[in-house]
Amino acid sequence: MEAPSERTKLKRGSTRARYEREAILAILDEALFCNVAVDVGGHPAIIPTAFAILGDQLYVHGSTANRIFRAMRDGSECCVSVTLLDALVLARSAFHHSVNYRSVVIYGRAREVDDEVEKRAAFDALIEHVMPGRSAEVRAPNREEYLRTLVLAIPVDEASAKVRTGPPVEEEADYALDVWAGELPLRVVAEAPVADPQTKREVPAYVLARYEGLS
Amino acid sequence: MEAPSERTKLKRGSTRARYEREAILAILDEALFCNVAVDVGGHPAIIPTAFAILGDQLYVHGSTANRIFRAMRDGSECCVSVTLLDALVLARSAFHHSVNYRSVVIYGRAREVDDEVEKRAAFDALIEHVMPGRSAEVRAPNREEYLRTLVLAIPVDEASAKVRTGPPVEEEADYALDVWAGELPLRVVAEAPVADPQTKREVPAYVLARYEGLS
Numbered sequence: 001m002e003a004p005s006e007r008t009k010l011k012r013g014s015t016r017a018r019y020e021r022e023a024i025l026a027i028l029d030e031a032l033f034c035n036v037a038v039d040v041g042g043h044p045a046i047i048p049t050a051f052a053i054l055g056d057q058l059y060v061h062g063s064t065a066n067r068i069f070r071a072m073r074d075g076s077e078c079c080v081s082v083t084l085l086d087a088l089v090l091a092r093s094a095f096h097h098s099v100n101y102r103s104v105v106i107y108g109r110a111r112e113v114d115d116e117v118e119k120r121a122a123f124d125a126l127i128e129h130v131m132p133g134r135s136a137e138v139r140a141p142n143r144e145e146y147l148r149t150l151v152l153a154i155p156v157d158e159a160s161a162k163v164r165t166g167p168p169v170e171e172e173a174d175y176a177l178d179v180w181a182g183e184l185p186l187r188v189v190a191e192a193p194v195a196d197p198q199t200k201r202e203v204p205a206y207v208l209a210r211y212e213g214l215s
Numbered sequence: 216m217e218a219p220s221e222r223t224k225l226k227r228g229s230t231r232a233r234y235e236r237e238a239i240l241a242i243l244d245e246a247l248f249c250n251v252a253v254d255v256g257g258h259p260a261i262i263p264t265a266f267a268i269l270g271d272q273l274y275v276h277g278s279t280a281n282r283i284f285r286a287m288r289d290g291s292e293c294c295v296s297v298t299l300l301d302a303l304v305l306a307r308s309a310f311h312h313s314v315n316y317r318s319v320v321i322y323g324r325a326r327e328v329d330d331e332v333e334k335r336a337a338f339d340a341l342i343e344h345v346m347p348g349r350s351a352e353v354r355a356p357n358r359e360e361y362l363r364t365l366v367l368a369i370p371v372d373e374a375s376a377k378v379r380t381g382p383p384v385e386e387e388a389d390y391a392l393d394v395w396a397g398e399l400p401l402r403v404v405a406e407a408p409v410a411d412p413q414t415k416r417e418v419p420a421y422v423l424a425r426y427e428g429l430s
Contacts, residue, residue, distance in 0.1 A: 092353060139307060140308075178416065181413075184406075196395075
């Protein structure tokens with residue numbers, strides 16, 4: 001499959017590139033947050049932030065007082081990056097040390113979400129993305145909370161993924177070196193839910209399911 | 216403590232700000248990679264990449280063929296971001312959902328490391344950062360590998376950290392809602408080391424120590 005644009009086309013390590021929608025969406029689905037970079041007054045700034053996918057859009061939200069979200073709203077070009085770190089890859093040579101990872105980069109401009117129905121759907125999706133089952137249970141945003149929150153949509157369109165898997169790749173001569181080589185797999189796990197001191201309820205089944213899914 | 220510059224000063228959530236060097240270095244020490252954003256031909260681009268701290272500098276390295284590392288070398292302003300995600304914070308209202316995290320942002324311009332001794336030290340530090348004890352054992356970079364690798368140093372100077380801990384913070388009235396609230400703690404763990412199919416050695420003690428430290 002071809003890259004959707006010149007800047008999403010991987011120039012190096014191109015065997016690691018993935019441009020298929022399913023590959024991109026699977027990585028986004030697993031990631032718990034993304035990083036967004038925009039130009040803010042003449043220099044780039046990064047914000048790590050929650051996100052959700054609805055249809056062919058990536059949604060983020062933030063305070064109307066935040067200069068990075070305001071720059072996004074005002075039409076600055078965005079770069080969204082998501083990284084899942086899967087393993088440290090330990091080669092026999094310093095040079096060939098690497099990591100196994102799955103990453104996505106999306107370029108585009110954000111659209112401010114004004115429509116009430118879309119904004120509510122985005123709020124729900126942002127919660128569902130990290131905690132499926134929760135959005136129906138919580139108090140929905142009130143008018144003031146909606147006004148204080150910018151919701152922004154970026155098309156998942158000019159997007160590419162990059163995936164590295166497997167053992168180190170060495171110079172042929174280095175395989176003879178008497179140095180251990182291999183991978184140290186990594187993953188994100190959850191620990192047992194910690195109840196708010198003022199909560200009276202039992203931990204809900206969907207929270208336990210998420211905990212188990214991440215352990 | 217005061218912010219080192221206007222752009223590192225946290226405007227909102229300023230009780231979460233940390234400007235002390237030790238707080239910043241502790242977060243950097245635990246992080247396995249960083250994200251760097253630079254302007255590349257008129258738009259921001261992010262690269263997730265390995266890093267190391269030596270003295271008061273953050274070192275990254277990459278191919279001389281990579282346009283993001285080349286833009287850094289050529290003097291583009293950089294934003295470096297590191298995020299440790301510690302928990303999902305589940306509030307009774309959609310609006311007050313949050314995460315516990317420790318993050319660092321560093322602004323600055325990169326300096327290309329040409330000096331052979333500093334470049335070698337940076338290579339070692341990049342390996343030691345993720346796998347303490349390994350750099351002495353592996354084959355050092357040869358001349359061609361040095362020439363193909365840009366090593367860049369960014370001062371850890373214009374830096375700030377942001378930390379959120381603890382349970383959700385709700386609107387007073389929302390504490391009465393019959394909705395479970397609390398935290399789902401998260402952490403990165405290692406799984407048992409996977410030997411390269413061609414390795415003949417036992418897993419070294421320092422790899423096992425790192426595995427145990429991350430489990």
